[in-house]
Amino acid sequence: MNILFNFKTLFIISIFLIVIGFSLNSENKIIVEVKGEVKNPGIYEIKSEKIVQDVLNLAELTKYSDTSQINLSRKVYDEMVIIVPTKEEINNLTIKTAYKVIENECVCPKIINDSCISLTVPEDEMIKNEKISLNNAAKEELMTLPGIGETKADAIIEYRKLNKFNKLEDIMNIKGIGKSIYEKLKDYISL
Numbered sequence: 001m002n003i004l005f006n007f008k009t010l011f012i013i014s015i016f017l018i019v020i021g022f023s024l025n026s027e028n029k030i031i032v033e034v035k036g037e038v039k040n041p042g043i044y045e046i047k048s049e050k051i052v053q054d055v056l057n058l059a060e061l062t063k064y065s066d067t068s069q070i071n072l073s074r075k076v077y078d079e080m081v082i083i084v085p086t087k088e089e090i091n092n093l094t095i096k097t098a099y100k101v102i103e104n105e106c107v108c109p110k111i112i113n114d115s116c117i118s119l120t121v122p123e124d125e126m127i128k129n130e131k132i133s134l135n136n137a138a139k140e141e142l143m144t145l146p147g148i149g150e151t152k153a154d155a156i157i158e159y160r161k162l163n164k165f166n167k168l169e170d171i172m173n174i175k176g177i178g179k180s181i182y183e184k185l186k187d188y189i190s191l
Contacts, residue, residue, distance in 0.1 A: 032076050034059040036084035037066075050076050056084065066090040088140060131190035134165040146184040152176055165191050 028048040032055050035041050039060035046055060053072040059082075061067065066087040132141050134156060142153035155174045165171065168189055172182050 030076065030078040030080075032078075032080045032082065034082045034084070036082075037062050037064050037086045038084050046076065048076070048078075052076060052082060055082060059084075064088070089144070092140065092144065131188060133190050134168070134171060135160055135191055145188055147177075147181040148185070167191070 029045050030048045032044050032046060033042070034044060034055060038056070039062055041059065044055055044058055046058070051072065052070060052074045055076055056067070056070075056072070061084065064086045065084050066089070067084065068090060070082070070084065132145060139150070139153045139157060142148055142156055143150060148156070152174065155176070156171070159165075159174055163170070163173075168186055168191065169182065171177055171185065171189065172179065177185075
């Protein structure tokens with residue numbers, strides 16, 4: 001009976017030690033995505049007590065990055081998205097076109113950037129957005145449109161080299177731009 005008791009006790013103690021070992025080794029890790037003007041965009045698994053600056057140090061900012069609208073001291077959380085704009089994007093935002101900035105929103109008006117500083121622009125100071133020409137806009141201008149990143153902006157430019165946009169709906173001829181993206185874009189584009 002003593003031998004059976006010892007094996008049973010030993011088994012329970014072993015399980016207990018394994019559980020404690022796992023809990024000591026498992027740190028609270030979260031997943032954060034970094035996009036935009038960084039050398040190493042992608043998904044990072046980090047400790048939950050980190051801040052935005054820690055993640056950007058891992059992603060490495062480029063010399064064209066502008067973090068003036070990013071809250072670098074904000075604590076990161078699971079599935080957070082951090083989008084780092086370029087200096088040119090920030091200049092275009094402040095000089096050429098003023099967008100109404102909503103909490104958690106930044107340079108790209110329809111892409112949520114969880115790391116941005118919340119700003120508000122009074123309605124009477126808003127400048128009416130100029131529509132962006134599908135046939136003439138530069139790549140950077142196209143990238144300010146909701147749902148249009150670098151790849152789709154390049155595709156729009158390639159398309160218009162071969163075909164002129166004759167109606168706004170022609171943008172749906174671009175791969176990856178369907179009805180739902182068109183609905184988000186139509187108020188911001190012109191021919």
